Amino acid sequence: MSLLLTHTRYQFLETVRVPIAVIGNGFFPAASMLFFVVPFAGDDPVGATLATASMMVFAVMSSGLFTHGLGVSEDRSQPWDPYTRTLPAGPWPRFGARILNALAMTLIGLVPVLIVAALFTEATVTPPRFLLAFLALLVASAPFQLLGLFIGYAMPPKAAIAVVQLTLFPMAVGGGLLTSPVNPPAFIDAVAPFLPSRGAVELVWAALGYGTPDTLTLVMFGVWTAAAAVLAAWAYRRDEGNRFS
């Protein structure tokens, strides 16, 4: 347990001492909020609340995919990472620290979205619902953290950047996070249930008191999470054998 905290602390220090990484983490969701939500749904309390939730799921996806996908991939290209594996600790302190750090980064990424929502939209929420939505966001982050870990352990940094972006944006658009949650286009209705981003956002909407998640969507969310977990574990194990030195 103390080793988990030790690893978490030093990983966090490494990250926050490069401020641009932290700023970049919060920029995309906040900017999307300003461009896509404020002008179109800012005046409608329900629309603004749902759209803010969508942007938060987008922030959660972005943090999970970028923090792990890029972070792990870059760490692996440095000799420090294999060194830490020779220290007398199993894989869990490092793995756990990565996840705690990604959650911390997620929280940091959510703050700008919250600020924009509070200042420029009519979005409203009660404190218990806010807490519930926060828990739902943690659950929602699971498949994206795991996909991020898979990408990070499976690819070199340059490939990881491209793959993270190719994963993040289609999933965000296809899941209906960047379009009106009230009246989505037909193609999104068709593909959304099969994407983990949809299950994630429906969980958060439900936590906020809007609708119940669709069964198919939830099942697909579970399938994505399980598949991503298998892929991440596979990539982690494979990593040992494929690097030549």
Add this chain to the structure above:
Amino acid sequence: MAESTTGSTTTSITTTTTSLGPAAGTASGTGTEERTGTLARAVEVTRRYGDVLALDGVSLDIHAGELVGLLGPNGAGKSTLINLFVGLRRPTSGRMELFGGSPADAVRRRGIGVTPQETGLPPTLRVREVVDFTAAHYPRSIERGALLERFGLSGLERRQIGGLSGGQKRRLAVALAFVGDPRLVFLDEPTTGLDVEARRGLWDAIRDFHAEGGTVVLTSHYLEEIEALAERVVVIGHGRVLADGPIAEVQGIAGVRRVALTGGDLPELPGVLRTEREGDRVHLLTTDADALVRRLVRADVPFSDLEIRPTSLEEAFLTITARAPRDA
């Protein structure tokens, strides 16, 4: 280069050996596997990376109190062997043992210290933080101030690693191997990139550790370094152990000379390990340059610009390793 240092290093070998003896292994006395005195062991270990055979049936025992130098050209399998010993990789076949268990078991790794390669320390962390991070993994650890002083890093506790010089980073990396008060350290190319003075300082730190009963396994490109530190030398080439013995034995193997001359066709000459041609310049590698020159003169072949040089370590081992498949 290697030639010029042989004289001074021979004396240091004798001084280190006097402080050692068969009883050295009992100095640390905390383990339970003292029965055999073997701290680490490779048994018929083979490791492949895809099509590349990095280690080919290697067996090696590391005994308590030894200072073992692993020697060999780049790509010979030295780093792979170290990576297997410290649990970073698993053998394709065969078995690795560390303190009587598996190196993959974190508890076994409490007794070892490892140096991160090159300058791979996280640049945003401070010196103090990296030392404390490593120390947090061990039940006992060396006091930070004493450790940094031993490696010439006093007063740099608050410095970010990105702001250290190359030599300071290297010394910090080596110091990390000793943080957890280990019984056995693995030092992979510990002094690469250091100037002569810094290198000697590190040698002293390694010798001190060894004199207190610590066991050391180190790899190096520098024959000089192995000569100065190691008492037992293991030569690795093409993934095999080609020689394993006291330093003098391996110094003999490395005593290959390069005889270069300008001339035409040469008769078959005994004692030539390898012949290379470069235009009308002929390079002959031999362990006995004197005898070869006598034969050349006696054979009455026309030649000019005779030159005799010690081979680099790399050349010597290429020669030895080229012979290896026949010998094995």
